Amino acid sequence: MSELTLARPRTPRRPAARRNNFELYSWLFMRISGVALVVLVLGHLFIMNILDGGVHRINFGFVAGRWASPFWQFWDLAMLWLAQIHGGNGLRTVINDYARKDATRFWLKVLLYCSMVLIIALGTYVIFTFDPNITD
Amino acid sequence: MAGTTAPERAGTSKGGGTLYRGDLGMWSWVAHRITGVLTFFFLFAHVLDTALVRVSPDAYDKVIETYKNPIVNLFEVGLVGAVLYHALNGIRVMLVDFWAKGPRYQRQMLWAILGVWVLVMIPGTYFMMVRTVSDLFGGH
Ligand code: HEM
Numbered sequence: 657m658s659e660l661t662l663a664r665p666r667t668p669r670r671p672a673a674r675r676n677n678f679e680l681y682s683w684l685f686m687r688i689s690g691v692a693l694v695v696l697v698l699g700h701l702f703i704m705n706i707l708d709g710g711v712h713r714i715n716f717g718f719v720a721g722r723w724a725s726p727f728w729q730f731w732d733l734a735m736l737w738l739a740q741i742h743g744g745n746g747l748r749t750v751i752n753d754y755a756r757k758d759a760t761r762f763w764l765k766v767l768l769y770c771s772m773v774l775i776i777a778l779g780t781y782v783i784f785t786f787d788p789n790i791t792d
Numbered sequence: 793m794a795g796t797t798a799p800e801r802a803g804t805s806k807g808g809g810t811l812y813r814g815d816l817g818m819w820s821w822v823a824h825r826i827t828g829v830l831t832f833f834f835l836f837a838h839v840l841d842t843a844l845v846r847v848s849p850d851a852y853d854k855v856i857e858t859y860k861n862p863i864v865n866l867f868e869v870g871l872v873g874a875v876l877y878h879a880l881n882g883i884r885v886m887l888v889d890f891w892a893k894g895p896r897y898q899r900q901m902l903w904a905i906l907g908v909w910v911l912v913m914i915p916g917t918y919f920m921m922v923r924t925v926s927d928l929f930g931g932h
Binding site: 687690691693694697698701705706707709710711712714715716717719736739740743744746747750771775778779781782785786787790791 | 825828829831832835836839840842843845846848849850852853856859860865868872875876879882883885886889890916919920923924
């Protein structure tokens with residue numbers, strides 16, 4: 657009886673799933689950050705675009721008035737970080753869904769993570785170092 | 793997991809399975825994904841333009857001036873509409889996931905959030921556009 661060698665037919669083509677709960681926490685984070693973003697983002701849009709003349713009253717002086725208060729500094733900081741991580745994590749899912757080649761997927765994610773780091777760093781820097789008397 | 797990954801054929805209409813593909817639930821997910829990605833891209837530009845407050849008041853005021861342009865103003869209405877849909881549908885997704893009766897009422901909740909969306913967008917659009925429209929046609 658000759659030995660019949662078959663590659664194990666049920667072997668999954670992809671490597672086994674990572675043995676950690678990263679995707680679970682990511683799923684949970686999308687929901688928890690979503691709750692916070694409802695208040696932060698909808699509040700921001702309401703104040704900036706609808707209330708009291710909306711976008712027409714916004715200028716450097718308006719920003720200076722708001723960021724004189726630690727409350728709005730913290731609001732904007734929290735919104736920046738949460739929206740970037742929530743949106744970036746969402747985009748990671750979108751890339752995973754549509755990128756077909758591993759290389760494409762890899763480079764799109766590199767681009768995504770670079771843009772997240774850039775925007776979070778720049779935004780945080782601007783909020784903390786804002787100077788209302790910049791021209792003096 | 794409600795719609796975290798691309799939809800699969802969850803069954804067929806024959807045999808009493810749930811039909812996802814082409815169903816309203818699929819379109820609510822498509823819209824959620826498009827509005828989320830759109831918002832993320834806008835946020836990228838928006839943090840860059842706001843960063844101009846670190847350059848000079850003049851540079852910032854100039855870029856904010858573009859937001860007051862009538863065409864751009866119309867885009868702002870679209871952006872607010874997109875974010876509002878994403879937020880309302882996000883709440884619906886959370887209710888489907890965490891509320892025991894959520895899955896049963898997911899369709900009614902979709903109609904409810906669309907209703908809320910319309911009710912908010914009507915006055916919202918008005919307040920976002922009054923100044924622009926009166927500047928355009930009212931003269932001074
Ligand atoms: C305003 C309050 C918000 C709420 C309540 C909310 C809620 C959610 C939820 C629950 C999900 C997960 C959906 C799922 O797993 O199927 C999600 C996905 C997503 N969100 Fe948000 N979000 C909000 C704001 C934002 C903002 C500001 C951005 C952009 C910066 C954003 C971008 C995204 C993206 C890109 C996804 C992934 C979509 C997908 O995988 O199809 N969201 N959002």
